[in-house]
Structures are given as structure tokens and as C-alpha cells.
Amino acid sequence: EPEVTQTPSHQVTQMGQEVILRCVPISNHLYFYWYRQILGQKVEFLVSFYNNEISEKSEIFDDQFSVERPDGSNFTLKIRSTKLEDSAMYFCASTTGMGTPSFNEQFFGPGTRLTVL
Amino acid sequence: AQSVSQHNHHVILSEAASLELGCNYSYGGTVNLFWYVQYPGQHLQLLLKYFSGDPLVKGIKGFEAEFIKSKFSFNLRKPSVQWSDTAEYFCAVNARAGSYQLTFGKGTKLSVIP
Numbered sequence: 001e002p003e004v005t006q007t008p009s010h011q012v013t014q015m016g017q018e019v020i021l022r023c024v025p026i027s028n029h030l031y032f033y034w035y036r037q038i039l040g041q042k043v044e045f046l047v048s049f050y051n052n053e054i055s056e057k058s059e060i061f062d063d064q065f066s067v068e069r070p071d072g073s074n075f076t077l078k079i080r081s082t083k084l085e086d087s088a089m090y091f092c093a094s095t096t097g098m099g100t101p102s103f104n105e106q107f108f109g110p111g112t113r114l115t116v117l
Numbered sequence: 118a119q120s121v122s123q124h125n126h127h128v129i130l131s132e133a134a135s136l137e138l139g140c141n142y143s144y145g146g147t148v149n150l151f152w153y154v155q156y157p158g159q160h161l162q163l164l165l166k167y168f169s170g171d172p173l174v175k176g177i178k179g180f181e182a183e184f185i186k187s188k189f190s191f192n193l194r195k196p197s198v199q200w201s202d203t204a205e206y207f208c209a210v211n212a213r214a215g216s217y218q219l220t221f222g223k224g225t226k227l228s229v230i231p
Contacts, residue, residue, distance in 0.1 A: 004160075031217060042121075043161075043207065045218035056218055091161065095217070103149060103168050106219060108161040 002026045004109035006092050012115045013082055021077045021112045023092030030097030032075045033106060034067065036060070036088040043091065049075065082116045089113050119144035121210050123222035130198050131230050138193040138225050140208030149211040150191040151219065152182055156204045164206070167191065178202070200231045 005024045013019050025032050034046040047057040049067050064080045075094075079086055090113075093106040124139040142148060152164040165176025172184040182193045191208060208222040 033217070035219075035221075042223045043209075043219075043221040045220065048217045056216060058218070105151075105163045105166065108153075110160040 004092055004094055004107050006090075006109035006112050008112060009110065010113045010115070012117065015084055015116055016081050019079050019082055019114065021079075021090050021092075021114070023075045023077070023109055024073050025075055025092065025094030026096075026107055027073070028096065029094035029107070031055075031095040031104075032067075032069070033093040033095075034077045035091045035093065035108075037091065037111075038085075038088040046077070079114075082114075084116050087114055087116045119148070119210055119212050119220050121208055121220050121222035123206075123208055123225050125225045126223070127226045127228070129228045129230065132200055133197050134229075136193070136195040136198045136202070136227070138206055138208075138227070140191045140193065140222055141189050142191070142208075142210045142220075143189060144210060144212055146212055150182070150184060151209040151211070152176065152180070152191075152193050153207045153209060153221075154204045155207065155224075161207065164193070198227070198229050200229045203227060203229045 007022045032049040035043050037043045045058050047061045048055045066078045068076050089111045091111045092109040095104045095106050120143045122141045150167040153161045154164050155161050164180050165174050167174045167184045175181045180195050182191055184191050205224045205226045207224045209219040211219050
């Protein structure tokens with residue numbers, strides 16, 4: 001069964017460093033998402049991406065965040081200068097392009113745990 | 118802005134007990150409703166979803182949920198839980214008006230005792 005994969009599973013970084021979290025969505029999916037979950041809190045939407053551009057972003061997704069689909073398979077989230085409060089589990093998700101996207105199941109990856117020291 | 122409330126943080130049940138997990142949302146427009154489950158060490162996966170039609174929807178593994186529009190609720194139920202249902206359950210809402218994002222509740226951890 002196809003699945004969303006994410007690497008690395010755990011990333012430890014120093015405050016102020018740049019990190020890139022990688023995701024490989026399901027191959028025929030067209031809509032891509034990033035969510036995060038700070039420990040003990042809700043899963044929060046960060047950004048959605050379609051047709052090589054951001055289609056929607058939350059207030060959390062400020063200028064220090066960026067997303068990219070550098071090739072036909074990867075979808076990345078870059079945090080330019082990490083802060084302590086960026087420590088969280090980051091989930092990638094993808095959705096088929098068939099029908100209405102909001103009706104479709106979002107398939108989630110296993111997450112990358114980011115720890116900022 | 119829409120929000121989702123899950124009232125139970127941790128529920129502990131014995132096997133064969135019945136389950137009901139509460140979910141309420143606040144959004145005045147038309148919504149799509151989802152329940153996701155995260156088994157220990159695994160990723161979020163969809164249990165069931167509601168878009169329109171019959172407000173009682175059936176999902177995988179014997180789960181069902183009922184949409185009650187007047188109460189802004191979408192409670193998850195299972196008549197008889199098993200030890201393998203031990204997991205965290207997340208209610209999520211998508212506001213249909215052109216938004217793709219899911220708004221999640223805080224999750225309910227279910228522990229089933231054999």
C-alpha cells in the first residue's frame with residue numbers, strides 16, 4: 001500500500017540553525033501539506049501546496065518557513081533560523097487531485113521529531 | 118476561525134465495553150468531518166469521514182460516528198472495544214468553503230484493558 005514517508009525521523013539542531021525536513025508524498029497525489037504538533041498540544045496546520053505554489057498557509061507559517069517541491073517526488077519544509085519553540089513533531093500529508101480536495105482523505109507520514117536546543 | 122473540542126483527554130475501558138468519544142466544533146458554515154486514529158508508533162490514519170447525506174457514518178474496524186448539526190457534534194462510537202483499539206483518536210474539521218486545511222482537536226487517548 002502506498003504511503004507517505006518522511007526523513008529524518010528525528011532531527012536535533014541548535015537554535016539559529018537551518019533545518020530541512022523531507023517528505024515523499026504518495027506518487028500520484030497532487031496536494032501536499034505540512035502540519036506540526038508541539039508536545040501536548042493540537043496538531044496544527046502550517047501550509048498547503050498545489051501546482052508548485054502555496055495555496056494556503058496559517059499564521060504560524062511566517063517568513064522563517066518555506067516549502068519546495070524540488071523534484072517530482074520530494075516535498076520539503078525549510079525552517080531558516082530555528083527557535084526553541086519550533087521543537088515539535090512535523091507531519092507531512094498528501095491528497096489525491098481527483099474530485100474536491102477538501103473531501104479527500106489526507107494521508108499522513110510518520111512525522112519528523114524536531115528538537116531545537 | 119474554526120475550532121474543535123474533544124472533551125476527554127484519556128479514556129480507560131475494559132475489553133467489550135462500549136465507547137463514545139465526544140467531538141464538538143465551532144464553525145457556522147458547511148463542514149467536512151473526520152476522525153483519525155494514531156496507533157502506538159504509527160502514523161495518523163483515517164477512521165471515517167462525513168461530507169453529506171446520512172448523518173450516521175460507518176468507518177473501518179467497527180467504528181461509527183454521528184453528525185448532529187444542531188449540536189455541532191460528531192461523536193465517535195464503537196459498541197465493543199478490543200485491546201487493539203488502544204490508540205489516540207483525533208477529530209478534525211475542514212471548512213468546505215475553499216479551504217483544504219484540517220483543524221484538529223487535541224486528541225483522546227484510549228487505553229483498553231484486556
